[in-house]
Amino acid sequence: MSIVKNIAGIATGMSITMKEMFQPTEVENYPDGKGPMRGAQFQERFRGKHQLQRDENGLEKCVACFLCAAACPSNCIYIEAAENTTEVRISSSERFAKVYNIDYNRCIFCGYCVEACPTDAITHGHGFELASLNATNLVMRKEDLLVEIEPALPLEPKSNKDLADVLA
Ligand code: SF4
Ligand code: SF4
Known part of the structure; x- marks a missing residue:
């Protein structure tokens, strides 16, 4: 019974992975973007150097x-x-x-x-x-x-x- 439960859990996880693979990417184009920040974007409140x-x-x-x-x-x-x-x-x-x-x-x-x-x-x-x-x-x-x-x-x-x- 636990084997069936584990397989069901893996199948659920993989179905989420497959679904997300075809969603538009949310990742910034850093470091290949244009401008001095090379694609990185920040909120105004970001605390950097x-x-x-x-x-x-x-x-x-x-x-x-x-x-x-x-x-x-x-x-x-x-x-x-x-x-x-x-x-x-x-x-x-x-x-x-x-x-x-x-x-x-x-x-x-x-x-x-x-x-x-x-x-x-x-x-x-x-x-x-x-x-x-x-x-x-x-x-x-x-x-x-x-x-x-x-x-x-x-x-x-x-x-x-x-x-x-x-x-x-
Ligand atoms: S220099 Fe000290 S007080 Fe200033 S941000 Fe860094 S840890 Fe905080
Ligand atoms: S030492 Fe300079 S930077 Fe630090 S609190 Fe005083 S005026 Fe501000």
């Missing part, structure tokens, strides 16, 4: 307050603060983040850092291709996270590379 934002003057929004690092349950944000000077102004406040690292070996994309930030400096982007065979590649530095300055803005530094040169 973080972005460090700039204000309307091109200055960094991060003021090195450490609230994001304090809120992070995975302890994966590392920040070193530095003071702005009259010669080099990086953020609009007294301090800026000279070093801002996120260790994606540990990040669980909970969004607590984004919620904690008082200046909206850190947000989630839609970057998702983070897989690597080398764990050290998953420690993203400020230069990897910072959005580029709009080309029309006249302020210095003009790019993330210039920023790295200034901080070197």
Whole structure:
């Protein structure tokens, strides 16, 4: 009796499989699609790789307050603060983040850092291709996270590379 029951169960499962085989596919065309996302599509709320934002003057929004690092349950944000000077102004406040690292070996994309930030400096982007065979590649530095300055803005530094040169 149990053999008949098992065969009936398999037949039921196979009938569902056969029926689904002829339904239209729901799979995205990633990675062979067009555009920068290569066919991937996201809901607006998707939490991908973080972005460090700039204000309307091109200055960094991060003021090195450490609230994001304090809120992070995975302890994966590392920040070193530095003071702005009259010669080099990086953020609009007294301090800026000279070093801002996120260790994606540990990040669980909970969004607590984004919620904690008082200046909206850190947000989630839609970057998702983070897989690597080398764990050290998953420690993203400020230069990897910072959005580029709009080309029309006249302020210095003009790019993330210039920023790295200034901080070197
Ligand atoms: S998303 Fe969560 S785990 Fe990742 S850095 Fe932010 S607070 Fe930490
Ligand atoms: S990202 Fe926001 S919360 Fe984190 S140190 Fe910068 S200003 Fe503070």
